[in-house]
Amino acid sequence: MDSDFLLIRRMKQGEETAFDLFVHKYYKEVLTYCGYHCPDREYAEDITQETFVRFFTKLSNYHFKGKTKNYLYTIAGNLCKDYFKKIKEIPVKESELSSKIESAKRPMEDVLNKLTIEWALKQLPDEIREVVILYYFQELKLTEIADILQISLPLVKYRLKQAKKQLEKLLRKEENYESGRTTYDL
């Protein structure tokens, strides 16, 4: 029997320790997921908290079906979309500042890789980027991604294939640009 089933039952009956267990169980995963969408840590934490708050607001109506984790991802995903709508109005430099300060402490190669991947991810269409985050970073199964995004499994596979193609193309382009610039500098 799924342990979430029992945990949800206990939470519905108002057992307070069950709330602690549940939040501790999923907080990190949801925070990491939000972190991929929002470079600002505080925003990511706010969205994570809001994800749990939304989940618990509707808990009494929630009927255990499938994985609870997927449901949390769906809520977090929707909140991140809302965040993107807002962030578009804020100048890009401002939102990137905190992540750049944070990355200043890391080794140079890591920083370059991080910036390149971040740049490449930003070039991807939203729906394809979402699949990349869920598959590579959250390490979810394709069926789970289909469940979270409410799309068919073949479409998830197609998007993943497209993501690989586009990312490879973008990274190759970036690599060529970097090597060209280095040659020019020399």
Next chain:
Amino acid sequence: MNLEEQLMTYKKSVQKKPQEEKMQETIRASKEVFFASEQEKMLSYHEFLWSQFKLVQKRWWILQFLLLSMLGAALVSAYEESYIQRGMGIMAAIFVILIIPELWKNRSCCCMEIEESSYYSLRQIYSARMVLFGIVDVLLLTAFCGTMTIGLNIEFTRLLVQFLLPMLVTACICFGTLCSKHIMDETVAMILCILWCGIWLVITLDEKIYTMITLPIWLICIGLSFGFLCIAICRILNNCSDYWEVGFDEIRIE
């Protein structure tokens, strides 16, 4: 580095370690919002009982009423027939058997797990159902016993022995089987009740045995069966959450 490796390196570089303080804040906010939303929805005891009343099939109460009416009519027509009075035990057993389908429906429909995951626990649902049956049956039996003792001048002790005792024993059998981890089928409960009816008939219709048992013995039997009934009901309320249709604690309902 290939794409996968680059993505994995990126993944490691952006891993966020959750802060305990923020987690506690989330837990507090979650609890607050959950309890606030629950307070708006909470049903009072009366409302909960009423909602359960609407779910219980009323035909069993109608059948119980008809059964008592038939018994009353039989007693009126055969007022002096002591054997018919002693046969009331059969009717008492049938009266209780009529409760079985309603109390067993969670187990026979294999919906214990679904109900357990709902907001109200099975314990609350079973309690409400038993309270409802208790209220209706007490009303029906009070009316029946009142009419019989006042209208037909049948001694209350005779009603107690010939009607309420077999009824209590039948109820013990039903509730005992319902809270049993091994006997799952309602048919088994019915068969046991019918067997009990046979034993009861042998006791009451055999003049030799019947006269041997004095009133204090009957009263002790009533006390014992009432005590057992209370224990069985408590066991049902305590254990009803442990019966699952999927494997759990090695208990399974087929």
